[in-house]
Amino acid sequence: MSSNKHSNEQKGSANLSQMGFQQSRGPRPGEVPIVRSKDAKRTLLKIWNYVKRQRQGLLVVIFCTALTSCLLLLGPYLIGKTMDDYIVPHKFDGFILMGFLLLGVYFLGAVFTWIQQYVASSLSQNTVRDMRQDLFEKYQHLPVSFFDQKTHGELMSRTTNDIANVSNTLNQTVVQLISSVFMLVGSVIMMLSLSLWMTLITILIVPSIIFITKKITKYTRQYFSEQQKHLGEVNGFVQESISGLKVMKVFGREAKSIEEFREINEKLRSVSVKAQTFSGSMGPMMNTMRNLSFVVIAVCGGIFAYHDIITIGVIVSFLHYSNQFSQPINQLANQYNMLQSAIAGAERVFEVLDIESETVEEKEAMSDKRIKGEVIFDHVNFSYKPDVPILKKLSLNALPGQMVALVGPTGAGKTTIINLLTRFYEIQSGNIFIDGENIQQFSKQFLRKQIGLVLQDAYVFSGTIRENIRYGRLNATDKEVEDAAQLAYADTFIKKLPKGYDTHLNAEGGNLSQGQRQLLTIARAVLANPSILILDEATSSVDTRTELHIQEAMKSLMKGRTSFVIAHRLSTIREADAILVIKDGEIIEQGSHENLLMQNGFYSNLYNNQLTQGHVS
Numbered sequence: 001m002s003s004n005k006h007s008n009e010q011k012g013s014a015n016l017s018q019m020g021f022q023q024s025r026g027p028r029p030g031e032v033p034i035v036r037s038k039d040a041k042r043t044l045l046k047i048w049n050y051v052k053r054q055r056q057g058l059l060v061v062i063f064c065t066a067l068t069s070c071l072l073l074l075g076p077y078l079i080g081k082t083m084d085d086y087i088v089p090h091k092f093d094g095f096i097l098m099g100f101l102l103l104g105v106y107f108l109g110a111v112f113t114w115i116q117q118y119v120a121s122s123l124s125q126n127t128v129r130d131m132r133q134d135l136f137e138k139y140q141h142l143p144v145s146f147f148d149q150k151t152h153g154e155l156m157s158r159t160t161n162d163i164a165n166v167s168n169t170l171n172q173t174v175v176q177l178i179s180s181v182f183m184l185v186g187s188v189i190m191m192l193s194l195s196l197w198m199t200l201i202t203i204l205i206v207p208s209i210i211f212i213t214k215k216i217t218k219y220t221r222q223y224f225s226e227q228q229k230h231l232g233e234v235n236g237f238v239q240e241s242i243s244g245l246k247v248m249k250v251f252g253r254e255a256k257s258i259e260e261f262r263e264i265n266e267k268l269r270s271v272s273v274k275a276q277t278f279s280g281s282m283g284p285m286m287n288t289m290r291n292l293s294f295v296v297i298a299v300c301g302g303i304f305a306y307h308d309i310i311t312i313g314v315i316v317s318f319l320h321y322s323n324q325f326s327q328p329i330n331q332l333a334n335q336y337n338m339l340q341s342a343i344a345g346a347e348r349v350f351e352v353l354d355i356e357s358e359t360v361e362e363k364e365a366m367s368d369k370r371i372k373g374e375v376i377f378d379h380v381n382f383s384y385k386p387d388v389p390i391l392k393k394l395s396l397n398a399l400p401g402q403m404v405a406l407v408g409p410t411g412a413g414k415t416t417i418i419n420l421l422t423r424f425y426e427i428q429s430g431n432i433f434i435d436g437e438n439i440q441q442f443s444k445q446f447l448r449k450q451i452g453l454v455l456q457d458a459y460v461f462s463g464t465i466r467e468n469i470r471y472g473r474l475n476a477t478d479k480e481v482e483d484a485a486q487l488a489y490a491d492t493f494i495k496k497l498p499k500g501y502d503t504h505l506n507a508e509g510g511n512l513s514q515g516q517r518q519l520l521t522i523a524r525a526v527l528a529n530p531s532i533l534i535l536d537e538a539t540s541s542v543d544t545r546t547e548l549h550i551q552e553a554m555k556s557l558m559k560g561r562t563s564f565v566i567a568h569r570l571s572t573i574r575e576a577d578a579i580l581v582i583k584d585g586e587i588i589e590q591g592s593h594e595n596l597l598m599q600n601g602f603y604s605n606l607y608n609n610q611l612t613q614g615h616v617s
């Protein structure tokens with residue numbers, strides 16, 4: 001079912017599918033608009049809010065980085081002293097001692113570097129773990145309308161690729177940023193202590209580095225953001241192609257699908273080349289500027305040494321400090337370049353996290369309350385899009401225990417009624433009452449616990465059969481699970497499986513037939529013991545014999561419960577207490593099966609057509 005709805009009714013059905021009831025096809029690749037970074041500072045602040053949760057680790061990283069920087073800054077100073085005090089005057093009495101001192105300094109620097117890297121890796125992984133957890137939890141609390149607008153592949157891309165970009169950047173930037181600050185400040189202090197003029201000459205190169213960095217990073221964020229969007233499109237297309245492989249082969253769409261994938265794959269390649277080209281040019285440009293600085297310092301230092309302004313040891317120290325000074329700038333430029341990818345990914349993650357969640361709090365203490373099941377729609381108006389009405393002042397009344405069938409052409413509004421009853425969407429005007437109370441007075445969590453939903457396309461989860469049935473009521477005992485399976489006539493095939501109820505299902509129940517999966521979803525609804533049942537052509541995917549068993553089970557299940565049945569095969573609803581014929585968002589006929597046949601109206605024509613075509617038995 002397409003997310004680009006050909007009709008609004010199809011849109012409503014896709015909403016249910018995106019909630020995990022069935023797979024749906026998302027927007028065609030290329031329809032997702034390119035989103036560039038809107039507020040990098042705000043995104044970085046949000047990342048920092050996650051990073052600062054790891055306060056202890058952050059303090060350890062800062063301490064180890066400061067100590068490592070001090071040791072690295074001490075090294076060039078000791079080398080210069082060794083040059084002036086021992087090598088130039090040819091004094092070797094303390095030369096060996098200075099050599100061991102230098103060895104100890106660099107060894108300790110290596111030890112603390114390893115410690116800071118280890119702690120920083122834990123810090124970054126803990127940070128992205130929290131982000132990934134928050135993102136997944138947000139998915140569970142978002143309204144159905146959000147999933148109706150996004151493809152599965154795009155959401156997967158945000159959870160995996162975008163989070164991975166943040167993880168990779170944090171792994172490399174946390175230590176680098178802290179270290180670069182210490183090294184920059186420390187290098188300047190040490191150089192000033194040796195020679196003011198040489199320090200000024202060394203930092204002359206900085207404006208050139210900043211200018212080049214700005215020019216390059218002007219484009220990197222844009223291209224990295226586009227790269228992430230196109231990657232999401234590729235993921236979405238691959239997922240829907242694999243999910244719909246049988247349909248594709250039946251209609252001979254392989255060549256067309258390959259061509260479409262070639263187009264979106266080429267878009268990803270093109271923008272990735274641009275992103276990586278600009279990203280990759282940063283390092284060579286910075287190395288060039290650093291080498292230029294090295295030459296300038298060597299020449300100027302030689303001139304100053306010739307005039308006895310500085311010593312040879314100072315020149316040697318400055319060559320080291322110039323490297324330590326330019327290297328952090330180089331690293332900061334590269335890290336800033338990497339940040340563009342992380343910002344692009346993090347922005348897409350926070351875009352989801354910033355969406356308002358569905359209200360989940362209980363509006364009153366009613367956890368033990370059980371509704372009777374009287375449902376009233378009072379002049380309900382609803383539209384998915386402005387100025388495109390779906391339901392028009394629709395009114396209906398279902399008494400407790402009644403079976404109400406919803407009949408009508410595709411796009412009439414049948415599934416929309418279910419969407420509104422379960423509060424997957426909110427009505428624009430009118431009221432919906434259950435047991436005389438407006439459903440707005442119920443929390444969504446409480447309301448949905450009272451409703452059992454069995455759709456035409458059965459959806460099962462990875463895990464055992466027992467776990468899948470228990471999905472309807474998590475605290476159910478094994479016996480209650482098996483009793484529910486017996487009532488749904490699923491027990492017979494389950495016991496024939498190698499491990500029975502402990503048989504592990506593949507992704508989406510691939511090791512079961514469609515009919516067997518449907519029986520499991522029916523057993524799940526039986527176990528939930530709801531007050532209101534919603535059945536969307538629940539027996540359409542099973543054989544005739546199994547259908548007869550399920551219909552008998554449904555009679556028992558629906559007894560004493562209000563049931564809404566969306567029916568396409570009219571033979572399944574002949575015993576309904578009320579049949580509502582819906583067309584263009586309005587109820588045009590209603591009554592029992594016999595009464596509607598006597599009216600010789602829309603329902604009668606539809607029934608007779610199915611009878612002629614052999615769809616009614």
